[in-house]
Amino acid sequence: MTDAIGRVQQIQQTLTQLSAPTVTAPAVKTASTSASATAFADALAATASGGTINNPGVTGADVTAAAQKYLGVPYVFGGEDSTGMDCSGLVQRVFADLGIDVPRVVQDQMKIGTEVPSLAEAKPGDLLVSRGGDHIAIYLGDNKLLHAPRPGKDVQIVDVYMSESEIDTIRRIVPADVAPQSTALAGVSGLTGASGLTGLSGLTGLAGGLGGLTGMTDPSSASLSDLIAAAQSALVKGRNA
Structure with missing residues:
Protein backbone atom coordinates (compact mmCIF):
# COMPACT_ATOMS: atom_id res chain seq x y z
CA MET A 1 0.00 0.00 0.00
CA PRO A 26 18.10 28.33 -17.09
CA ALA A 27 21.70 28.65 -18.14
CA VAL A 28 21.04 27.21 -21.61
CA LYS A 29 22.25 29.28 -24.56
CA THR A 30 19.52 29.41 -27.19
CA ALA A 31 19.19 31.02 -30.59
CA SER A 32 17.26 33.88 -28.96
CA THR A 33 20.08 34.68 -26.55
CA SER A 34 22.56 34.58 -29.42
CA ALA A 35 20.38 36.95 -31.45
CA SER A 36 20.05 39.28 -28.47
CA ALA A 37 23.81 39.33 -28.07
CA THR A 38 24.21 40.16 -31.75
CA ALA A 39 21.68 42.99 -31.51
CA PHE A 40 23.47 44.36 -28.47
CA ALA A 41 26.86 44.17 -30.19
CA ASP A 42 25.48 45.94 -33.27
CA ALA A 43 23.97 48.63 -31.06
CA LEU A 44 27.30 49.21 -29.37
CA ALA A 45 29.12 49.39 -32.68
CA ALA A 46 26.64 51.88 -34.13
CA THR A 47 26.68 54.04 -31.01
CA ALA A 48 30.47 54.15 -30.94
CA SER A 49 30.51 55.30 -34.58
CA GLY A 50 27.95 58.06 -34.25
CA GLY A 51 24.64 56.19 -34.42
CA THR A 52 22.12 55.72 -31.61
CA ILE A 53 19.91 52.63 -31.56
CA ASN A 54 16.88 53.26 -29.36
CA ASN A 55 15.05 50.16 -30.52
CA PRO A 56 17.41 47.13 -30.55
CA GLY A 57 14.54 44.80 -31.54
CA VAL A 58 14.52 46.18 -35.09
CA THR A 59 15.63 43.77 -37.83
CA GLY A 60 16.69 44.09 -41.45
CA ALA A 61 13.19 43.05 -42.52
CA ASP A 62 11.79 46.03 -40.62
CA VAL A 63 14.22 48.33 -42.43
CA THR A 64 13.21 47.11 -45.89
CA ALA A 65 9.51 47.38 -45.05
CA ALA A 66 9.94 50.94 -43.74
CA ALA A 67 11.98 51.94 -46.80
CA GLN A 68 9.34 50.78 -49.28
CA LYS A 69 6.85 53.30 -47.87
CA TYR A 70 8.86 55.98 -49.64
CA LEU A 71 8.75 54.49 -53.13
CA GLY A 72 7.84 57.20 -55.63
CA VAL A 73 9.07 60.12 -53.49
CA PRO A 74 10.97 62.53 -55.78
CA TYR A 75 14.70 63.06 -55.42
CA VAL A 76 15.45 66.43 -53.82
CA PHE A 77 19.01 67.29 -52.89
CA GLY A 78 19.12 67.89 -49.14
CA GLY A 79 15.57 66.56 -48.72
CA GLU A 80 14.72 64.21 -45.89
CA ASP A 81 10.97 63.68 -45.81
CA SER A 82 8.12 62.40 -47.99
CA THR A 83 7.99 65.64 -50.02
CA GLY A 84 11.44 64.91 -51.41
CA MET A 85 14.72 63.34 -50.29
CA ASP A 86 18.22 62.49 -51.41
CA CYS A 87 19.95 59.15 -50.88
CA SER A 88 21.28 59.82 -47.38
CA GLY A 89 18.11 61.68 -46.38
CA LEU A 90 16.15 58.56 -47.30
CA VAL A 91 18.40 56.35 -45.17
CA GLN A 92 18.20 58.69 -42.20
CA ARG A 93 14.41 58.96 -42.50
CA VAL A 94 13.88 55.20 -42.72
CA PHE A 95 15.94 54.46 -39.62
CA ALA A 96 14.38 57.38 -37.74
CA ASP A 97 10.96 55.84 -38.40
CA LEU A 98 12.22 52.75 -36.58
CA GLY A 99 13.60 54.67 -33.60
CA ILE A 100 17.21 54.58 -34.76
CA ASP A 101 19.26 57.77 -35.08
CA VAL A 102 21.91 57.79 -37.80
CA PRO A 103 24.03 60.65 -39.17
CA ARG A 104 22.74 62.79 -42.02
CA VAL A 105 25.35 62.43 -44.76
CA VAL A 106 26.81 59.40 -46.54
CA GLN A 107 30.37 60.07 -45.35
CA ASP A 108 29.19 59.58 -41.77
CA GLN A 109 26.61 56.88 -42.46
CA MET A 110 29.27 54.68 -44.04
CA LYS A 111 31.10 54.48 -40.72
CA ILE A 112 28.30 53.27 -38.44
CA GLY A 113 27.24 49.71 -37.62
CA THR A 114 29.44 46.79 -38.59
CA GLU A 115 31.04 46.10 -41.96
CA VAL A 116 29.85 43.21 -44.11
CA PRO A 117 32.80 41.63 -45.98
CA SER A 118 31.12 41.08 -49.36
CA LEU A 119 27.93 41.51 -51.35
CA ALA A 120 27.41 37.76 -51.19
CA GLU A 121 27.08 38.09 -47.41
CA ALA A 122 24.79 41.14 -47.48
CA LYS A 123 21.35 40.78 -45.89
CA PRO A 124 18.13 42.77 -46.33
CA GLY A 125 18.43 46.06 -44.48
CA ASP A 126 22.18 46.46 -45.02
CA LEU A 127 23.49 49.69 -46.56
CA LEU A 128 25.49 49.72 -49.79
CA VAL A 129 27.85 52.68 -50.25
CA SER A 130 29.33 53.50 -53.66
CA ARG A 131 30.69 56.36 -55.81
CA GLY A 132 33.59 56.95 -53.46
CA GLY A 133 31.23 57.52 -50.54
CA ASP A 134 28.82 59.82 -52.40
CA HIS A 135 25.88 57.43 -52.74
CA ILE A 136 24.09 55.06 -50.39
CA ALA A 137 21.32 52.52 -50.95
CA ILE A 138 19.34 50.01 -48.89
CA TYR A 139 19.82 46.37 -49.84
CA LEU A 140 16.55 44.42 -50.13
CA GLY A 141 17.93 40.95 -50.83
CA ASP A 142 17.64 38.91 -54.04
CA ASN A 143 20.10 41.28 -55.76
CA LYS A 144 17.71 44.25 -55.33
CA LEU A 145 18.30 47.64 -53.74
CA LEU A 146 16.14 50.66 -52.91
CA HIS A 147 17.54 54.18 -53.26
CA ALA A 148 16.97 57.81 -54.21
CA PRO A 149 19.17 57.86 -57.33
CA ARG A 150 19.52 61.44 -58.65
CA PRO A 151 17.62 64.61 -59.64
CA GLY A 152 14.71 63.86 -61.95
CA LYS A 153 14.20 60.38 -60.49
CA ASP A 154 12.03 59.01 -57.68
CA VAL A 155 12.84 56.60 -54.87
CA GLN A 156 12.84 53.23 -56.61
CA ILE A 157 13.81 49.57 -56.49
CA VAL A 158 16.38 48.35 -59.02
CA ASP A 159 18.80 45.49 -59.48
CA VAL A 160 22.15 45.91 -57.77
CA TYR A 161 23.99 47.65 -60.60
CA MET A 162 27.41 48.09 -59.03
CA SER A 163 30.11 45.43 -59.01
CA GLU A 164 31.88 44.28 -55.88
CA SER A 165 34.83 46.55 -56.68
CA GLU A 166 32.52 49.56 -57.05
CA ILE A 167 31.08 49.14 -53.54
CA ASP A 168 33.06 51.15 -51.01
CA THR A 169 31.55 49.47 -47.96
CA ILE A 170 28.51 47.50 -46.82
CA ARG A 171 27.21 48.43 -43.38
CA ARG A 172 24.88 46.44 -41.13
CA ILE A 173 23.11 48.69 -38.64
CA VAL A 174 20.67 46.15 -37.22
CA PRO A 175 20.64 42.33 -37.13
CA ALA A 176 19.33 40.55 -40.22
CA ASP A 177 16.75 38.81 -38.03
CA VAL A 178 15.89 37.96 -34.45
CA ALA A 179 15.06 34.41 -33.40
CA PRO A 180 11.77 33.94 -31.57
CA GLN A 181 11.81 33.31 -27.85
CA SER A 182 11.78 29.63 -26.96
Missing part, protein backbone atom coordinates in the same frame (compact mmCIF):
# COMPACT_ATOMS: atom_id res chain seq x y z
CA THR A 2 2.83 2.40 0.88
CA ASP A 3 4.44 1.66 -2.48
CA ALA A 4 1.16 2.40 -4.26
CA ILE A 5 0.76 5.76 -2.47
CA GLY A 6 4.31 6.65 -3.42
CA ARG A 7 3.59 5.93 -7.07
CA VAL A 8 0.42 8.07 -6.95
CA GLN A 9 2.47 10.95 -5.56
CA GLN A 10 5.02 10.46 -8.32
CA ILE A 11 2.26 10.64 -10.93
CA GLN A 12 0.83 13.78 -9.29
CA GLN A 13 4.22 15.52 -9.41
CA THR A 14 4.76 14.53 -13.04
CA LEU A 15 1.33 15.73 -14.17
CA THR A 16 1.77 19.00 -12.27
CA GLN A 17 4.99 19.64 -14.17
CA LEU A 18 3.35 18.79 -17.52
CA SER A 19 0.41 21.12 -16.90
CA ALA A 20 2.61 24.12 -16.06
CA PRO A 21 2.14 26.86 -18.74
CA THR A 22 5.80 27.53 -19.43
CA VAL A 23 9.11 26.10 -18.35
CA THR A 24 12.24 28.12 -18.96
CA ALA A 25 15.52 26.26 -19.02
CA THR A 183 11.09 27.60 -23.86
CA ALA A 184 12.35 24.24 -22.76
CA LEU A 185 8.77 22.86 -23.05
CA ALA A 186 7.36 24.26 -26.30
CA GLY A 187 4.50 21.74 -26.33
CA VAL A 188 3.48 18.27 -25.19
CA SER A 189 2.67 15.90 -28.03
CA GLY A 190 1.38 13.11 -25.80
CA LEU A 191 1.68 11.83 -22.26
CA THR A 192 2.75 8.34 -23.31
CA GLY A 193 6.28 9.55 -24.07
CA ALA A 194 6.76 11.59 -20.90
CA SER A 195 10.05 10.63 -19.30
CA GLY A 196 8.55 11.08 -15.84
CA LEU A 197 6.29 8.07 -16.43
CA THR A 198 8.95 5.64 -17.60
CA GLY A 199 9.34 4.24 -14.11
CA LEU A 200 5.75 3.08 -14.20
CA SER A 201 6.17 0.86 -17.25
CA GLY A 202 5.67 -2.21 -15.09
CA LEU A 203 2.05 -1.30 -14.43
CA THR A 204 0.20 -3.18 -17.17
CA GLY A 205 -2.99 -1.17 -16.67
CA LEU A 206 -1.38 2.24 -16.99
CA ALA A 207 -1.72 2.52 -20.77
CA GLY A 208 -5.42 1.72 -20.59
CA GLY A 209 -6.08 4.14 -17.76
CA LEU A 210 -4.34 6.98 -19.61
CA GLY A 211 -5.62 6.01 -23.05
CA GLY A 212 -8.01 8.94 -23.13
CA LEU A 213 -5.12 11.34 -22.59
CA THR A 214 -2.83 9.99 -25.33
CA GLY A 215 -2.13 12.60 -28.01
CA MET A 216 -3.32 15.51 -25.89
CA THR A 217 -1.28 18.45 -27.24
CA ASP A 218 -2.45 20.83 -24.51
CA PRO A 219 -2.54 19.33 -20.99
CA SER A 220 -4.21 22.50 -19.73
CA SER A 221 -7.38 21.52 -21.61
CA ALA A 222 -8.10 19.11 -18.78
CA SER A 223 -8.05 20.01 -15.11
CA LEU A 224 -5.23 18.75 -12.95
CA SER A 225 -7.73 16.85 -10.81
CA ASP A 226 -8.97 15.02 -13.91
CA LEU A 227 -5.42 14.02 -14.81
CA ILE A 228 -4.66 12.83 -11.30
CA ALA A 229 -7.92 10.87 -11.17
CA ALA A 230 -7.08 9.15 -14.44
CA ALA A 231 -3.59 8.31 -13.18
CA GLN A 232 -4.94 6.95 -9.90
CA SER A 233 -7.44 4.83 -11.80
CA ALA A 234 -4.65 3.49 -13.99
CA LEU A 235 -2.58 2.68 -10.92
CA VAL A 236 -5.40 0.69 -9.34
CA LYS A 237 -5.97 -1.23 -12.58
CA GLY A 238 -2.25 -1.90 -12.79
CA ARG A 239 -2.12 -3.35 -9.28
CA ASN A 240 -5.12 -5.55 -9.98
CA ALA A 241 -3.84 -6.73 -13.38
Whole structure:
Protein backbone atom coordinates (compact mmCIF):
# COMPACT_ATOMS: atom_id res chain seq x y z
CA MET A 1 0.00 0.00 0.00
CA THR A 2 2.83 2.40 0.88
CA ASP A 3 4.44 1.66 -2.48
CA ALA A 4 1.16 2.40 -4.26
CA ILE A 5 0.76 5.76 -2.47
CA GLY A 6 4.31 6.65 -3.42
CA ARG A 7 3.59 5.93 -7.07
CA VAL A 8 0.42 8.07 -6.95
CA GLN A 9 2.47 10.95 -5.56
CA GLN A 10 5.02 10.46 -8.32
CA ILE A 11 2.26 10.64 -10.93
CA GLN A 12 0.83 13.78 -9.29
CA GLN A 13 4.22 15.52 -9.41
CA THR A 14 4.76 14.53 -13.04
CA LEU A 15 1.33 15.73 -14.17
CA THR A 16 1.77 19.00 -12.27
CA GLN A 17 4.99 19.64 -14.17
CA LEU A 18 3.35 18.79 -17.52
CA SER A 19 0.41 21.12 -16.90
CA ALA A 20 2.61 24.12 -16.06
CA PRO A 21 2.14 26.86 -18.74
CA THR A 22 5.80 27.53 -19.43
CA VAL A 23 9.11 26.10 -18.35
CA THR A 24 12.24 28.12 -18.96
CA ALA A 25 15.52 26.26 -19.02
CA PRO A 26 18.10 28.33 -17.09
CA ALA A 27 21.70 28.65 -18.14
CA VAL A 28 21.04 27.21 -21.61
CA LYS A 29 22.25 29.28 -24.56
CA THR A 30 19.52 29.41 -27.19
CA ALA A 31 19.19 31.02 -30.59
CA SER A 32 17.26 33.88 -28.96
CA THR A 33 20.08 34.68 -26.55
CA SER A 34 22.56 34.58 -29.42
CA ALA A 35 20.38 36.95 -31.45
CA SER A 36 20.05 39.28 -28.47
CA ALA A 37 23.81 39.33 -28.07
CA THR A 38 24.21 40.16 -31.75
CA ALA A 39 21.68 42.99 -31.51
CA PHE A 40 23.47 44.36 -28.47
CA ALA A 41 26.86 44.17 -30.19
CA ASP A 42 25.48 45.94 -33.27
CA ALA A 43 23.97 48.63 -31.06
CA LEU A 44 27.30 49.21 -29.37
CA ALA A 45 29.12 49.39 -32.68
CA ALA A 46 26.64 51.88 -34.13
CA THR A 47 26.68 54.04 -31.01
CA ALA A 48 30.47 54.15 -30.94
CA SER A 49 30.51 55.30 -34.58
CA GLY A 50 27.95 58.06 -34.25
CA GLY A 51 24.64 56.19 -34.42
CA THR A 52 22.12 55.72 -31.61
CA ILE A 53 19.91 52.63 -31.56
CA ASN A 54 16.88 53.26 -29.36
CA ASN A 55 15.05 50.16 -30.52
CA PRO A 56 17.41 47.13 -30.55
CA GLY A 57 14.54 44.80 -31.54
CA VAL A 58 14.52 46.18 -35.09
CA THR A 59 15.63 43.77 -37.83
CA GLY A 60 16.69 44.09 -41.45
CA ALA A 61 13.19 43.05 -42.52
CA ASP A 62 11.79 46.03 -40.62
CA VAL A 63 14.22 48.33 -42.43
CA THR A 64 13.21 47.11 -45.89
CA ALA A 65 9.51 47.38 -45.05
CA ALA A 66 9.94 50.94 -43.74
CA ALA A 67 11.98 51.94 -46.80
CA GLN A 68 9.34 50.78 -49.28
CA LYS A 69 6.85 53.30 -47.87
CA TYR A 70 8.86 55.98 -49.64
CA LEU A 71 8.75 54.49 -53.13
CA GLY A 72 7.84 57.20 -55.63
CA VAL A 73 9.07 60.12 -53.49
CA PRO A 74 10.97 62.53 -55.78
CA TYR A 75 14.70 63.06 -55.42
CA VAL A 76 15.45 66.43 -53.82
CA PHE A 77 19.01 67.29 -52.89
CA GLY A 78 19.12 67.89 -49.14
CA GLY A 79 15.57 66.56 -48.72
CA GLU A 80 14.72 64.21 -45.89
CA ASP A 81 10.97 63.68 -45.81
CA SER A 82 8.12 62.40 -47.99
CA THR A 83 7.99 65.64 -50.02
CA GLY A 84 11.44 64.91 -51.41
CA MET A 85 14.72 63.34 -50.29
CA ASP A 86 18.22 62.49 -51.41
CA CYS A 87 19.95 59.15 -50.88
CA SER A 88 21.28 59.82 -47.38
CA GLY A 89 18.11 61.68 -46.38
CA LEU A 90 16.15 58.56 -47.30
CA VAL A 91 18.40 56.35 -45.17
CA GLN A 92 18.20 58.69 -42.20
CA ARG A 93 14.41 58.96 -42.50
CA VAL A 94 13.88 55.20 -42.72
CA PHE A 95 15.94 54.46 -39.62
CA ALA A 96 14.38 57.38 -37.74
CA ASP A 97 10.96 55.84 -38.40
CA LEU A 98 12.22 52.75 -36.58
CA GLY A 99 13.60 54.67 -33.60
CA ILE A 100 17.21 54.58 -34.76
CA ASP A 101 19.26 57.77 -35.08
CA VAL A 102 21.91 57.79 -37.80
CA PRO A 103 24.03 60.65 -39.17
CA ARG A 104 22.74 62.79 -42.02
CA VAL A 105 25.35 62.43 -44.76
CA VAL A 106 26.81 59.40 -46.54
CA GLN A 107 30.37 60.07 -45.35
CA ASP A 108 29.19 59.58 -41.77
CA GLN A 109 26.61 56.88 -42.46
CA MET A 110 29.27 54.68 -44.04
CA LYS A 111 31.10 54.48 -40.72
CA ILE A 112 28.30 53.27 -38.44
CA GLY A 113 27.24 49.71 -37.62
CA THR A 114 29.44 46.79 -38.59
CA GLU A 115 31.04 46.10 -41.96
CA VAL A 116 29.85 43.21 -44.11
CA PRO A 117 32.80 41.63 -45.98
CA SER A 118 31.12 41.08 -49.36
CA LEU A 119 27.93 41.51 -51.35
CA ALA A 120 27.41 37.76 -51.19
CA GLU A 121 27.08 38.09 -47.41
CA ALA A 122 24.79 41.14 -47.48
CA LYS A 123 21.35 40.78 -45.89
CA PRO A 124 18.13 42.77 -46.33
CA GLY A 125 18.43 46.06 -44.48
CA ASP A 126 22.18 46.46 -45.02
CA LEU A 127 23.49 49.69 -46.56
CA LEU A 128 25.49 49.72 -49.79
CA VAL A 129 27.85 52.68 -50.25
CA SER A 130 29.33 53.50 -53.66
CA ARG A 131 30.69 56.36 -55.81
CA GLY A 132 33.59 56.95 -53.46
CA GLY A 133 31.23 57.52 -50.54
CA ASP A 134 28.82 59.82 -52.40
CA HIS A 135 25.88 57.43 -52.74
CA ILE A 136 24.09 55.06 -50.39
CA ALA A 137 21.32 52.52 -50.95
CA ILE A 138 19.34 50.01 -48.89
CA TYR A 139 19.82 46.37 -49.84
CA LEU A 140 16.55 44.42 -50.13
CA GLY A 141 17.93 40.95 -50.83
CA ASP A 142 17.64 38.91 -54.04
CA ASN A 143 20.10 41.28 -55.76
CA LYS A 144 17.71 44.25 -55.33
CA LEU A 145 18.30 47.64 -53.74
CA LEU A 146 16.14 50.66 -52.91
CA HIS A 147 17.54 54.18 -53.26
CA ALA A 148 16.97 57.81 -54.21
CA PRO A 149 19.17 57.86 -57.33
CA ARG A 150 19.52 61.44 -58.65
CA PRO A 151 17.62 64.61 -59.64
CA GLY A 152 14.71 63.86 -61.95
CA LYS A 153 14.20 60.38 -60.49
CA ASP A 154 12.03 59.01 -57.68
CA VAL A 155 12.84 56.60 -54.87
CA GLN A 156 12.84 53.23 -56.61
CA ILE A 157 13.81 49.57 -56.49
CA VAL A 158 16.38 48.35 -59.02
CA ASP A 159 18.80 45.49 -59.48
CA VAL A 160 22.15 45.91 -57.77
CA TYR A 161 23.99 47.65 -60.60
CA MET A 162 27.41 48.09 -59.03
CA SER A 163 30.11 45.43 -59.01
CA GLU A 164 31.88 44.28 -55.88
CA SER A 165 34.83 46.55 -56.68
CA GLU A 166 32.52 49.56 -57.05
CA ILE A 167 31.08 49.14 -53.54
CA ASP A 168 33.06 51.15 -51.01
CA THR A 169 31.55 49.47 -47.96
CA ILE A 170 28.51 47.50 -46.82
CA ARG A 171 27.21 48.43 -43.38
CA ARG A 172 24.88 46.44 -41.13
CA ILE A 173 23.11 48.69 -38.64
CA VAL A 174 20.67 46.15 -37.22
CA PRO A 175 20.64 42.33 -37.13
CA ALA A 176 19.33 40.55 -40.22
CA ASP A 177 16.75 38.81 -38.03
CA VAL A 178 15.89 37.96 -34.45
CA ALA A 179 15.06 34.41 -33.40
CA PRO A 180 11.77 33.94 -31.57
CA GLN A 181 11.81 33.31 -27.85
CA SER A 182 11.78 29.63 -26.96
CA THR A 183 11.09 27.60 -23.86
CA ALA A 184 12.35 24.24 -22.76
CA LEU A 185 8.77 22.86 -23.05
CA ALA A 186 7.36 24.26 -26.30
CA GLY A 187 4.50 21.74 -26.33
CA VAL A 188 3.48 18.27 -25.19
CA SER A 189 2.67 15.90 -28.03
CA GLY A 190 1.38 13.11 -25.80
CA LEU A 191 1.68 11.83 -22.26
CA THR A 192 2.75 8.34 -23.31
CA GLY A 193 6.28 9.55 -24.07
CA ALA A 194 6.76 11.59 -20.90
CA SER A 195 10.05 10.63 -19.30
CA GLY A 196 8.55 11.08 -15.84
CA LEU A 197 6.29 8.07 -16.43
CA THR A 198 8.95 5.64 -17.60
CA GLY A 199 9.34 4.24 -14.11
CA LEU A 200 5.75 3.08 -14.20
CA SER A 201 6.17 0.86 -17.25
CA GLY A 202 5.67 -2.21 -15.09
CA LEU A 203 2.05 -1.30 -14.43
CA THR A 204 0.20 -3.18 -17.17
CA GLY A 205 -2.99 -1.17 -16.67
CA LEU A 206 -1.38 2.24 -16.99
CA ALA A 207 -1.72 2.52 -20.77
CA GLY A 208 -5.42 1.72 -20.59
CA GLY A 209 -6.08 4.14 -17.76
CA LEU A 210 -4.34 6.98 -19.61
CA GLY A 211 -5.62 6.01 -23.05
CA GLY A 212 -8.01 8.94 -23.13
CA LEU A 213 -5.12 11.34 -22.59
CA THR A 214 -2.83 9.99 -25.33
CA GLY A 215 -2.13 12.60 -28.01
CA MET A 216 -3.32 15.51 -25.89
CA THR A 217 -1.28 18.45 -27.24
CA ASP A 218 -2.45 20.83 -24.51
CA PRO A 219 -2.54 19.33 -20.99
CA SER A 220 -4.21 22.50 -19.73
CA SER A 221 -7.38 21.52 -21.61
CA ALA A 222 -8.10 19.11 -18.78
CA SER A 223 -8.05 20.01 -15.11
CA LEU A 224 -5.23 18.75 -12.95
CA SER A 225 -7.73 16.85 -10.81
CA ASP A 226 -8.97 15.02 -13.91
CA LEU A 227 -5.42 14.02 -14.81
CA ILE A 228 -4.66 12.83 -11.30
CA ALA A 229 -7.92 10.87 -11.17
CA ALA A 230 -7.08 9.15 -14.44
CA ALA A 231 -3.59 8.31 -13.18
CA GLN A 232 -4.94 6.95 -9.90
CA SER A 233 -7.44 4.83 -11.80
CA ALA A 234 -4.65 3.49 -13.99
CA LEU A 235 -2.58 2.68 -10.92
CA VAL A 236 -5.40 0.69 -9.34
CA LYS A 237 -5.97 -1.23 -12.58
CA GLY A 238 -2.25 -1.90 -12.79
CA ARG A 239 -2.12 -3.35 -9.28
CA ASN A 240 -5.12 -5.55 -9.98
CA ALA A 241 -3.84 -6.73 -13.38
